Amino acid sequence: MTTKLLSEIKNNFSAMAIASAVFIVFFVMFEVLISAESAKADAKLRVAASHYVATLKSKVDRELNTLLFVSNGLSSYLTIYHHELDHQRVQNVLADLYTRTNNVRNLAIAVGYTITYMYPIQSNEKAIGVDYRNLPQQWPKVKEAIDRHQGVLTGPLDLVQGGRGLIYRYPVYIDQKYWGLLSTVINSDAFFDSAFRPLLNDEFDFAIRDQHGKAVYGNSDLFHRQGAIISTSDFPDAAWEWVVLQKTEKTPQLIVIARLMGIVIAVLLSALVYFLLRERKMLTALAMHDSLTGLANRRLLDFRLEQALAHAKRFKRNLAILFVDIDHFKKLNDTYGHDVGDALLKVIATRLKSAIRDVDTVSRISGDEFVIVLDELNDINDANVVAGKIVHLFKEHAEVLGERVPMSVSIGVASFGQDGEETTKRLLKKADIALYEAKGAGRNQFRVFTEVEQKSLFDS
Numbered sequence: 001m002t003t004k005l006l007s008e009i010k011n012n013f014s015a016m017a018i019a020s021a022v023f024i025v026f027f028v029m030f031e032v033l034i035s036a037e038s039a040k041a042d043a044k045l046r047v048a049a050s051h052y053v054a055t056l057k058s059k060v061d062r063e064l065n066t067l068l069f070v071s072n073g074l075s076s077y078l079t080i081y082h083h084e085l086d087h088q089r090v091q092n093v094l095a096d097l098y099t100r101t102n103n104v105r106n107l108a109i110a111v112g113y114t115i116t117y118m119y120p121i122q123s124n125e126k127a128i129g130v131d132y133r134n135l136p137q138q139w140p141k142v143k144e145a146i147d148r149h150q151g152v153l154t155g156p157l158d159l160v161q162g163g164r165g166l167i168y169r170y171p172v173y174i175d176q177k178y179w180g181l182l183s184t185v186i187n188s189d190a191f192f193d194s195a196f197r198p199l200l201n202d203e204f205d206f207a208i209r210d211q212h213g214k215a216v217y218g219n220s221d222l223f224h225r226q227g228a229i230i231s232t233s234d235f236p237d238a239a240w241e242w243v244v245l246q247k248t249e250k251t252p253q254l255i256v257i258a259r260l261m262g263i264v265i266a267v268l269l270s271a272l273v274y275f276l277l278r279e280r281k282m283l284t285a286l287a288m289h290d291s292l293t294g295l296a297n298r299r300l301l302d303f304r305l306e307q308a309l310a311h312a313k314r315f316k317r318n319l320a321i322l323f324v325d326i327d328h329f330k331k332l333n334d335t336y337g338h339d340v341g342d343a344l345l346k347v348i349a350t351r352l353k354s355a356i357r358d359v360d361t362v363s364r365i366s367g368d369e370f371v372i373v374l375d376e377l378n379d380i381n382d383a384n385v386v387a388g389k390i391v392h393l394f395k396e397h398a399e400v401l402g403e404r405v406p407m408s409v410s411i412g413v414a415s416f417g418q419d420g421e422e423t424t425k426r427l428l429k430k431a432d433i434a435l436y437e438a439k440g441a442g443r444n445q446f447r448v449f450t451e452v453e454q455k456s457l458f459d460s
Helices: 003-084 087-099 139-148 188-199 220-224 253-288 298-315 329-336 338-354 382-393 424-440 451-459
Strands: 104-111 114-119 152-158 164-174 177-186 204-209 215-217 229-232 241-246 318-326 361-364 369-377 398-400 403-405 409-416 446-448
Touching: 003 087, 003 104, 003 164, 003 177, 003 188, 003 204, 003 229, 003 241, 003 253, 087 104, 087 114, 139 152, 139 164, 139 177, 164 188, 188 215, 204 220, 220 241, 253 298, 298 318, 298 361, 298 369, 298 424, 318 329, 318 382, 318 424, 329 338, 329 403, 338 361, 338 369, 338 382, 338 398, 338 403, 369 382, 382 409, 382 446, 409 424, 424 446
Parallel strands: 409 446
Antiparallel strands: 104 114, 104 177, 152 164, 164 177, 204 215, 204 241, 229 241, 318 369, 318 409, 361 369, 398 403
């Protein structure tokens, strides 16, 4: 892999790395802003869900209070008339209260622990005469109401007379002594349907379960869904849990658009940075390289030569310069045309690069003149080997644009040993003098700058 290719890969990787960093920075910045907006939307959703469940609870509380108030009125009647209860009169009172309620399945009065009065009797015959103490499922709540001297709501549960319902049991105490129990059996399905029907909407789904995890209303699977908002019932003695869940997760359209725009903008900015860096590298390369051959130009040659000479002096290394001139290039240009001449220069550049190492520099400083910097030579005479190799390479004709063009080169060699003082200007001058020696000797050869030329250089 050539130095130029490695440099190009390095430059591309550098530009890509910076562009990627720009993309990440802007993407993260946009994502932070979008996440903040999303958090606001989630908070708004939670507020809406909390408000919705509060509305549902309030509705149930009002409906239950309306129904349970029946027990309070009936308790007052029994406290006053318990000594002179007439069965038909009690049934009439229960019937009147029953007609004033909705979704009540039956009203019952237990004298002591035995259900004695019931309305309506139809379809509830099995419950009359039942002793609560013989109902293992219901007795704990009955006893709880009696012991606490206050009403207890339980259910939904399976009823003796069939079906399921909510039961509100209210103990009657006369002169601080337990007298009996009032029961209001509510058709739970009808009650909840009636309470919730006006409040159902397309945005939220909800459910209720009891303290044992059994469904009171709706689908109890909602409690296990992601994003579910769970709360407890505020109604006394109803240890219910409520869950509200958005039916379809709706990411606000603005957030979706903002996220897409953020990605697009981050991509565009990173792409812009990448192409700007590539363009800058290309402009830098154009400023330092010959546009036709891609070789280093005079500016880059001066820089590389300064570096190489300073390095050779510091680390006691050998250095050489080859001044290469294409023999009779003007004649070749005139004979074959400028198109062939330009194509020929590219072939020349390729042949010169093939004769040197990747660490060496070959540059084009004028139309048909090239300078090669051979850095870090193990032996000063290695420069002569390279020069001879180049001369030999150019003895072969070049196939260019359908033309078979003969070529030859003249080369001047100037070296810097491990010791001594030297400047780049003097080195180039020495190589130029040696080049003219090669031309004067008949071309198609190389000459090395010698002590004779050294003396003539000093004299000049």
